Amino acid sequence: xxxxxxxxxxxxxxxxxxxxxxxxxxxxxxxxxxxxxxxxxxxxxxxxxxxxxxxxxxxxxxxxxxxxxxxxxxxxxxxxxxxxxxxxxxxxxxxxxxxxxxxxxxxxxxxxxxxxxxxxxxxxxxxxxxxxxxxxxxxxxxxxxxxxxxxxxxxxxxxxxxxxxxxxxxxxxxxxxxxxxxxxxxxxxxxxxxxxxxxxxxxxxxxxxxxxxxxxxxxxxxxxxxxxxxxxxxxxxxxxxxxxxxxxxxxxxxxxxxxxxxxxxxxxxxxxxxxxxxxxxxxxxxxxxxxxxxxxxxxxxxxxxxxxxxxxxxxxxxxxxxxxxxxxxxxxxxxxxxxxxxxxxxxxxxxxxxxxxxxxxxxxxxxxxxxxxxxxxxxxxxxxxxxxxxxxxxxxxxxxxxxxxxxxxxxxxxxxxxxxxxxxxxxxxxxxxxxxxxxxxxxxxxxxxxxxxxxxxxxxxx
Ligand SMILES: [Zn+2]
Numbered sequence: 001x002x003x004x005x006x007x008x009x010x011x012x013x014x015x016x017x018x019x020x021x022x023x024x025x026x027x028x029x030x031x032x033x034x035x036x037x038x039x040x041x042x043x044x045x046x047x048x049x050x051x052x053x054x055x056x057x058x059x060x061x062x063x064x065x066x067x068x069x070x071x072x073x074x075x076x077x078x079x080x081x082x083x084x085x086x087x088x089x090x091x092x093x094x095x096x097x098x099x100x101x102x103x104x105x106x107x108x109x110x111x112x113x114x115x116x117x118x119x120x121x122x123x124x125x126x127x128x129x130x131x132x133x134x135x136x137x138x139x140x141x142x143x144x145x146x147x148x149x150x151x152x153x154x155x156x157x158x159x160x161x162x163x164x165x166x167x168x169x170x171x172x173x174x175x176x177x178x179x180x181x182x183x184x185x186x187x188x189x190x191x192x193x194x195x196x197x198x199x200x201x202x203x204x205x206x207x208x209x210x211x212x213x214x215x216x217x218x219x220x221x222x223x224x225x226x227x228x229x230x231x232x233x234x235x236x237x238x239x240x241x242x243x244x245x246x247x248x249x250x251x252x253x254x255x256x257x258x259x260x261x262x263x264x265x266x267x268x269x270x271x272x273x274x275x276x277x278x279x280x281x282x283x284x285x286x287x288x289x290x291x292x293x294x295x296x297x298x299x300x301x302x303x304x305x306x307x308x309x310x311x312x313x314x315x316x317x318x319x320x321x322x323x324x325x326x327x328x329x330x331x332x333x334x335x336x337x338x339x340x341x342x343x344x345x346x347x348x349x350x351x352x353x354x355x356x357x358x359x360x361x362x363x364x365x366x367x368x369x370x371x372x373x374x375x376x377x378x379x380x381x382x383x384x385x386x387x388x389x390x391x392x393x394x395x396x397x398x399x400x401x402x403x404x405x406x407x408x409x410x411x412x413x414x415x416x417x418x419x420x421x422x423x424x425x426x427x428x429x430x431x432x433x434x435x436x437x438x439x440x441x442x443x444x445x446x447x448x449x450x451x452x453x454x455x456x457x458x459x460x461x462x
Contacts, residue, residue: 005060005360007241008318010249010273011170015362018272020240026057026066028241029231029270031248032127034073035097036082038295039104041323042245042279042286048309049276049317049363050243051110052390054125056359059351059389063116069126069234071227072098075220080206090207094129104296107305109391128230130221131207136229137221138212140263141198145213149262152213153189155201161194164258170273171250178250196255197222224255231269232260242270246277277320286323294323306392307332313365313390334369338376338387339397345380347388352379355386365390404460408445415446419456422448 005018020026030050033039050070057066074094083093106112116125141157144150149163161167168178179193186193201219202208208218231239237260244253253273260269281292299308311331315321352375358367368390375383387393395403405412418437425433441448447461 004357005056006362007272007274008362009271010275011268011271013172018240020061021238021271023061024065026061026241027235027239028054028057028066028068028243029227029235029239030068030070030242031227031244031252032070032072033098033101034076034078035094035101036076036079037097038297039101040286041281041294041296041299044105044108044296044308045279045312045317045321046243046245046276047105047110048108048312050274052313052359052365053241053243053274053363054111055389055391056356056363059356060360064121064124067122067124067126067235068116069128069230071230072127072129073223073226074098074129074131075207075226076223084205100297104300107300108296109305109309109394111391126234128234130226130230133226133229133233134209134221136233137199137225140225140229140232140259141212143263144198144259147262147265149258150198151191152215153191155211155215155217155219156189156197157199157213157215158190158195159198159255159258159262160191161196161258162192164262167194167258168254170257171254173250181251196224196251198225198259224252225259227252227256228259228263228269231256232264237264238266238268239270241272241274243274243276246275249273249275274317276317277315279321279323281323282325283322299328303328303332304335306394307335309391310335310369314369316366317363334373335392338372338383338393339400341376342380342384342387342393342397344396344398345384347384348379348381350385351389352382352386355389359389401459408460410444410446410460415441415444415458418444419448419458423456 006015007018008015028050030046033043047070054066054068072094079090079094083090086093102112111125113125113127117123141150144159145152145157148160150157150159168175199212199215199219199221201211201217206220208220211217211219231242242253242256257269260266280286281294284290284292286293307328311323311328312321314327314331352371354371354374355368358364358371361367368386372383372386372390372392375386384393418441422434422437422441425431425437438448441458442461445461446458448456448458450456
């Protein structure tokens with residue numbers, strides 16, 4: 001039976017049934033981070049959304065039948081500038097930033113290479129770095145020149161946009177609009193203002209490699225060629241899904257399509273193109289000048305990663321998302337309720353159909369979360385299984401409580417002793433003493449609940 005999955009495809013502007021080229025190796029690519037600075041909360045959105053898609057594909061086709069490549073851009077103007085500014089090498093900057101990025105996204109419940117790849121089995125999650133693929137870029141660039149789709153000019157290699165009759169099919173922008181946008185980058189060596197850089201000379205102090213096409217001076221790749229090279233190497237000339245943020249449709253994805261299709265003579269690069277919507281903060285566009293620029297780490301300092309993940313997935317991935325404190329508080333309460341309902345239950349072997357169906361409908365996460373909410377009132381095992389598919393409830397209620405106690409640095413023996421003291425004071429009707437003990441517990445960050453059966457339980461406050 002073919003698993004039911006429908007995806008909205010930017011290429012066709014339609015939602016259609018997903019049919020992989022090879023169901024035993026479903027291949028997806030997502031544009032990953034440019035590692036020059038701490039990732040912000042807007043960067044977290046595609047990472048979380050396409051992690052969920054990866055999990056769903058693994059569920060539908062089998063974990064051994066899905067390959068996911070999410071690249072790392074480690075050569076870029078911003079990287080060069082930042083390394084210079086900080087007085088460190090480019091490699092030190094990109095390694096350090098990538099290590100922080102990994103720490104951030106692991107806390108967001110994102111599947112990592114070590115969770116997915118098994119010794120002796122084919123590699124199913126790849127995080128290729130641009131600078132490890134210069135050879136593939138050379139081959140693509142030389143292939144494009146040989147096919148008459150690129151030309152050499154003043155140490156640059158440029159893609160010849162007018163040589164591709166259906167350039168612009170992904171973004172569907174009118175030619176005059178693209179030309180107006182491209183005019184910002186007018187250069188004397190360009191034949192058409194739309195032509196874009198595949199390779200360019202390195203300036204002094206910039207990283208450089210031997211150039212392709214017989215160019216003497218060393219140089220470095222343009223941005224778009226990286227993704228054509230990495231997706232080709234790891235997924236093939238054509239593959240199933242290419243994903244990224246909506247801001248990448250033009251020019252980045254349009255140019256990736258142009259490079260790959262014109263080099264390989266194929267009708268498509270990827271069959272399905274997925275794009276996630278924008279993120280704004282408290283109703284405003286996030287920007288450094290507005291002072292509402294939040295890194296993933298800053299959010300994680302205040303909220304558990306699971307709350308952040310839920311807050312991101314509560315909005316459908318194609319809709320714009322408004323990141324608010326109120327939303328985070330609501331997500332936190334929702335998770336508390338799920339943990340309470342799941343208790344110590346083991347997940348059911350089968351994931352509940354309602355959750356799979358909702359996700360299969362173009363990743364309808366609001367509907368899937370609604371389904372989890374319904375199950376929280378009725379079926380703990382099904383709730384655990386459904387939540388598990390989406391990367392939620394990785395622990396039981398008791399484990400989570402123990403983790404929270406550990407994270408808050410609470411002395412459990414001291415809390416238990418105070419609770420016993422409070423019990424004795426109340427038995428002796430010494431209300432002043434009882435109030436003093438309650439204040440001491442509050443000061444420790446603990447909230448106490450007296451149950452109907454006469455027992456007292458406590459949790460980490462707020
Ligand atoms: Zn890309």
